[in-house]
Amino acid sequence: MTCKLPLLAFAGMLIFGAAAYGHHSLAATYYPDREVKLQGTIIDFLFRNPHSFLQIEAKDDKGVMQRWSIEWRSSGQLGQQGIKRDTLKVGDVVDVTINPSRTVADHRGALKALHRKSDGFGWGKEPGDTSE
Amino acid sequence: MKHLYLSVSILLGMAAVAPLYAQVDLSGVWADRITEDSYERSGGPPLGDYQGIPLNDAGRMKADSHDASEWSLPEFQCRPHPGPYQWRALGAVRISEEIDPVSRELTAFHFEYLRSMERPVFMDGRPHPPDYAPHTWSGFSTGTWKGNMLVITTTHLKGAYLRRNGASFSDKATMMEYITRHGDYLLVTMIVTDPVWLEEPFIQTTNYQLDPHVQLSYYPCTVSEENISTAVPHFLPGQNPNLGADDIPPVAARGGAESTYPEFRLKLKAGTAKEPHSVAAKATATPLNLNLNAGEGEIKVLPVQGNIYMLVGDGGNITASIGRDGILLVDTGLASMSAKAMAKVLELVTATTASPEPNRCVGLHCPGTPYGWSSPSLNAIISSPAPPKPIRYIINTSVDADHTGGNERLALLPADAKIVGVTFPPVGVAPGATVIAHENVLERMSAHGPGQTPAPSGALPTDTYHKENYKLSEFFNGEGIRIIHQPAAHTDGDSMVFFRYSDVLSAGDILNTGSYPVIDVAKGGTIQGILDGLNHILDIAIPEFRSQGGTMIIPGHGRLCDIGDVANYRNMVAIMRDRIQDLKNKGLTVEQVKAARPTMDYDGLYGSDTGPWTTSMFIEAAYNTLTKK
Numbered sequence: 001m002t003c004k005l006p007l008l009a010f011a012g013m014l015i016f017g018a019a020a021y022g023h024h025s026l027a028a029t030y031y032p033d034r035e036v037k038l039q040g041t042i043i044d045f046l047f048r049n050p051h052s053f054l055q056i057e058a059k060d061d062k063g064v065m066q067r068w069s070i071e072w073r074s075s076g077q078l079g080q081q082g083i084k085r086d087t088l089k090v091g092d093v094v095d096v097t098i099n100p101s102r103t104v105a106d107h108r109g110a111l112k113a114l115h116r117k118s119d120g121f122g123w124g125k126e127p128g129d130t131s132e
Numbered sequence: 133m134k135h136l137y138l139s140v141s142i143l144l145g146m147a148a149v150a151p152l153y154a155q156v157d158l159s160g161v162w163a164d165r166i167t168e169d170s171y172e173r174s175g176g177p178p179l180g181d182y183q184g185i186p187l188n189d190a191g192r193m194k195a196d197s198h199d200a201s202e203w204s205l206p207e208f209q210c211r212p213h214p215g216p217y218q219w220r221a222l223g224a225v226r227i228s229e230e231i232d233p234v235s236r237e238l239t240a241f242h243f244e245y246l247r248s249m250e251r252p253v254f255m256d257g258r259p260h261p262p263d264y265a266p267h268t269w270s271g272f273s274t275g276t277w278k279g280n281m282l283v284i285t286t287t288h289l290k291g292a293y294l295r296r297n298g299a300s301f302s303d304k305a306t307m308m309e310y311i312t313r314h315g316d317y318l319l320v321t322m323i324v325t326d327p328v329w330l331e332e333p334f335i336q337t338t339n340y341q342l343d344p345h346v347q348l349s350y351y352p353c354t355v356s357e358e359n360i361s362t363a364v365p366h367f368l369p370g371q372n373p374n375l376g377a378d379d380i381p382p383v384a385a386r387g388g389a390e391s392t393y394p395e396f397r398l399k400l401k402a403g404t405a406k407e408p409h410s411v412a413a414k415a416t417a418t419p420l421n422l423n424l425n426a427g428e429g430e431i432k433v434l435p436v437q438g439n440i441y442m443l444v445g446d447g448g449n450i451t452a453s454i455g456r457d458g459i460l461l462v463d464t465g466l467a468s469m470s471a472k473a474m475a476k477v478l479e480l481v482t483a484t485t486a487s488p489e490p491n492r493c494v495g496l497h498c499p500g501t502p503y504g505w506s507s508p509s510l511n512a513i514i515s516s517p518a519p520p521k522p523i524r525y526i527i528n529t530s531v532d533a534d535h536t537g538g539n540e541r542l543a544l545l546p547a548d549a550k551i552v553g554v555t556f557p558p559v560g561v562a563p564g565a566t567v568i569a570h571e572n573v574l575e576r577m578s579a580h581g582p583g584q585t586p587a588p589s590g591a592l593p594t595d596t597y598h599k600e601n602y603k604l605s606e607f608f609n610g611e612g613i614r615i616i617h618q619p620a621a622h623t624d625g626d627s628m629v630f631f632r633y634s635d636v637l638s639a640g641d642i643l644n645t646g647s648y649p650v651i652d653v654a655k656g657g658t659i660q661g662i663l664d665g666l667n668h669i670l671d672i673a674i675p676e677f678r679s680q681g682g683t684m685i686i687p688g689h690g691r692l693c694d695i696g697d698v699a700n701y702r703n704m705v706a707i708m709r710d711r712i713q714d715l716k717n718k719g720l721t722v723e724q725v726k727a728a729r730p731t732m733d734y735d736g737l738y739g740s741d742t743g744p745w746t747t748s749m750f751i752e753a754a755y756n757t758l759t760k761k
Contacts (some may be wrong), residue, residue: 024203025176025296028374049352069360076352102374103201107360 026071030099030110036061038068042092047085049074054111056094069108070098083123092116097124155238156280156313161348162340163224169338172220176296180375182387185299189409191329192386193733196372197707198298201365204358207670207699211679212248214292215270216307216324219338222246226348241275241282247351249678253284260287264434264444264691267303268680284309290680290696291737294324294334299387302328302737303700316342328736332389353678364706368714369730383407431469431476434692438634439609441480442686445469447534451638451686453631454480455609458521462629462638462686463529464538473538474523481520522546525608527615528569528593529627529640529688531576531655539591543567568602569593570617572625576655602627618642618665622649622688624656626665630672638686639669643698645690648731648738649705650745651753658757659709666702670695704734712754713761722755 026032040058052072060066072078075085088094094116098109113124166173182195202208213221223246230240230252241253251270260272271289275282286307293300305326312319318340325333359365367373376382381400388408390396399405431445443450447466450473452459459477464470522545528536543565574596577587602615611633618626622641629638641650642665651657673683673695685693693701711730720728731739731747739747 024200028176028179028200028297029203046356048354048356051358053356053358055357067360069358071358101201103199103361103365105361106201106365108201108204108358 026099026110028102030071030101030108032099034100035097035112036100036109037095037097039093039095040068042088042090042094043067044090045085045088047075047078049076052078054088054096054114056096058096060107066107068098069106070096070111071108072111081123087121088116093118155277156282157229158227158241158282158311158313158318159229160342161224161226161344161346162318163343163346164222165339165341167339169220172295173222178378178380178385179297180372181297181378181380181385182295182299183380183384183391185294185387186330186332186334186389186392187299187387187408188329188331190733190736191300191326191331192388192408193369194300194329195298195387196375197366197369197733198300198372199365199367200297201359202703205364205699205703206355206357207675207679207695209355209358210353210675211292211696212269213245214301215251215273215286215289216301216305216322216334217293217295218245218248218270219309219320219322220336224343224346224348225340244348246348247353247678249680253282260285262432262434264432264442266684266692266694267697269678269696271307278310280312282309282311284311291700300329301326301334303697304328304737305330318342329733332392335392364703364710366703366707366710368711381405429469429472431465431472433476433480436634436636436684436686436692438631438636439611440631440634440636440684440686442692443473443476445472447537448529448532448641448688449638449686449690450538451629451636452477452480453609453611453613453634454484456485456521457524457607457609459523460525460527460608460613461523461542462527463535463640463688464526464542466534467537467541470538470541474542477523478520485520523565525604526565526567527627527629527638528567528573529629529638530623531569531573531625532623532641532652535640535688536573536577536587536591539567540588543590564590564594566595567591567593568595568597568604568615570625570627571596571598572623572656573627576625616668618668619661620656620658621661621665622657623652626661628665628669635674635683636686637669637672637683639665639688641688642666643669643685643687643690643693643701645687645693645697645701646738647689647740647745648708648734648747648750651750651757653753653756657753659705659712659754660757663702663705663709666698666705669698670702673698704738708734708750708754709758712751713758716755716758716760719760722752725755726751 038056038058040056042054042056044055046053052075054070054072056068056070057065058068094114096111097113098111101108111124115122164173171177182192187195226244228242229238230242231237232239239256241255243251243253249270251273253273253275255275258274260274265288267288267290269290269292271286273284273286275284289301289303289305289307291300291303301324305324308323310321320338320340322336323333324330376385378385383405384391384400386408390408396405429446431443434442434444436442439453439455441452441454443452445465446469448463450465451462454477459481461477465473523542526539526543528539545564574593577592580586597615600617604613611631614630614632616628616630618628626640626642628640628642642662644650649659649662651659651662669685673685675695676682679696681694683695685698687693708731712725715725715728715730726748731751735747741747
């Protein structure tokens with residue numbers, strides 16, 4: 001098992017590396033070692049390249065409602081995982097875990113995990129399903 | 133003897149074909165190999181790690197202000213990697229040769245990378261463009277052979293990143309590349325020289341491997357609203373929380389020329405390495421009243437696109453629409469240059485509209501042949517074309533003498549001018565071109581209070597407007613022309629002119645590529661108005677591809693621009709505004725703000741210690757037009 005993980009990681013890098021890293025450095029944009037959990041309503045889903053963006057309305061740590069821009073994988077990568085343009089819909093209530101932006105006032109993050117209570121749809125639990 | 137003949141024949145044959153093989157075949161797809169440069173080609177370098185990059189103090193200040201969210205600005209989302217970074221970026225490179233089909237000479241190489249535009253390297257001996265020509269993300273490249281090594285010289289680069297954590301080169305940088313092939317391996321040595329942000333040339337080598345199984349994949353990119361905030365992301369001096377967060381010794385992470393040499397490691401071990409410090413780039417920007425070819429006393433012409441030409445000379449740039457309806461000028465330059473400007477536009481309109489064209493059609497229904505005659509022997513019109521039409525419109529972008537100085541001379545129509553479709557002036561009134569400007573321009577030009585000298589009546593605007601927009605009442609040279617007022621920017625009477633079909637915007641002094649924005653506070657200018665104007669330009673402009681080309685923007689002074697250049701300039705103005713605002717909020721006086729040198733990183737690009745618009749004057753104007761919060 002210990003041997004398989006690096007192999008899986010390497011395979012993932014080969015498959016997803018190009019598009020995932022073709023845009024900007026995620027580690028430079030977001031704190032990779034911090035996590036923020038949000039519950040909010042989807043107001044836009046930008047299924048696109050080089051990265052998709054999920055925009056939700058959710059409260060910040062002060063309880064103030066904010067618009068959050070959450071960076072996800074490219075549409076090509078998500079498509080390979082069975083996620084389509086209409087998988088997420090405006091109005092869906094979701095729980096998300098994000099790596100927050102290094103610019104706090106920007107209210108953005110990189111998606112680590114997503115869960116939709118209404119039907120149990122989730123992303124981010126399987127190996128390779130993080131947006132790094 | 134027979135063998136001798138054979139040997140001599142072979143030798144002669146080899147000599148004859150030798151020149152054909154003097155050039156190395158570089159064509160093919162070369163795969164990147166992620167080894168020494170793994171973090172450049174994968175997740176990105178640690179923030180604040182500039183080791184190995186010979187940044188000077190200005191370059192370090194620029195890098196420290198970098199916020200990676202800048203990549204999510206709409207203008208930068210699909211920005212390609214710039215030439216000096218590209219070799220260390222992810223993905224293969226495809227090199228192809230362009231061969232003259234007759235002479236079989238190599239006329240150009242074409243380089244394509246994963247996310248970049250096709251990059252030509254001209255091998256036909258052509259010169260590099262003049263300094264007022266556009267810059268691109270890959271620059272303008274020419275190549276020569278030095279033995280088996282391809283030597284590429286690149287100029288006309290847009291400013292961008294050397295490393296994806298803010299370490300940057302400016303648009304004054306030049307790049308040399310030395311490419312050698314060793315079997316299936318390619319060795320690329322790159323040397324970047326930048327007088328603004330580097331204290332020594334930045335040298336880097338990279339390897340690629342020929343791989344016939346690799347294809348250059350499609351790299352799709354669409355722009356959307358990635359940032360919630362509409363501000364330009366950056367960190368104020370001393371407030372970047374991400375510096376020094378890695379395990380790299382801080383002394384090394386700060387970069388500098390010393391960190392590029394092997395001896396630096398020994399100093400690190402011995403604990404004798406010092407924090408790098410170098411004199412920041414001097415203020416070397418072009419003085420405002422001069423243009424890029426200042427002092428030459430000539431008008432130079434750069435064809436832009438569609439009907440539009442850019443005339444560059446002493447004074448402000450002149451935008452000219454040239455075509456069958458005649459000539460329309462945006463600004464008229466200095467009065468002293470008006471005779472040369474007139475000669476140049478008449479030369480252009482003659483060449484464009486009145487040159488004989490061969491008759492390519494036979495028969496009774498040839499479109500475009502005047503009066504239905506189709507035979508060249510009958511159609512004397514081809515050999516005797518109508519005279520070109522004169523200057524019919526002048527639009528002034530501001531009141532400045534280097535933009536309106538030629539009005540009087542250039543607005544004069546020839547006495548026998550015949551202008552189709554235009555109502556002639558009443559008897560007794562000398563015919564002249566219509567001069568359009570915002571009403572505040574007319575007000576200032578005609579002011580005759582104490583100490584004021586009104587402009588001659590022949591130089592004054594004949595038509596003014598006072599709202600946000602003014603549309604020319606008719607198509608001119610086949611396109612609609614929109615005049616846009618930008619309030620309280622360079623002055624309170626600024627106009628930008630948009631040529632809708634040609635897709636060219638003439639920006640006036642809201643954009644000056646060679647200086648900090650000129651804010652004429654006495655005439656109602658503000659730094660916020662300049663910023664609004666630049667954002668307005670970005671709203672209008674659409675790139676052809678990858679944040680480059682498409683809508684072209686002619687600045688009041690300096691080189692021809694596109695959306696990428698304006699975004700770079702806008703970012704600079706936003707950063708300057710935020711820094712000066714922050715210092716003012718802290719209670720610093722204007723002299724204290726100047727002493728804090730908030731412009732230090734950009735002074736090598738836009739600053740000036742002398743001339744009519746100095747860095748000190750810019751800081752003062754910005755300070756005085758910002759409100760303490």
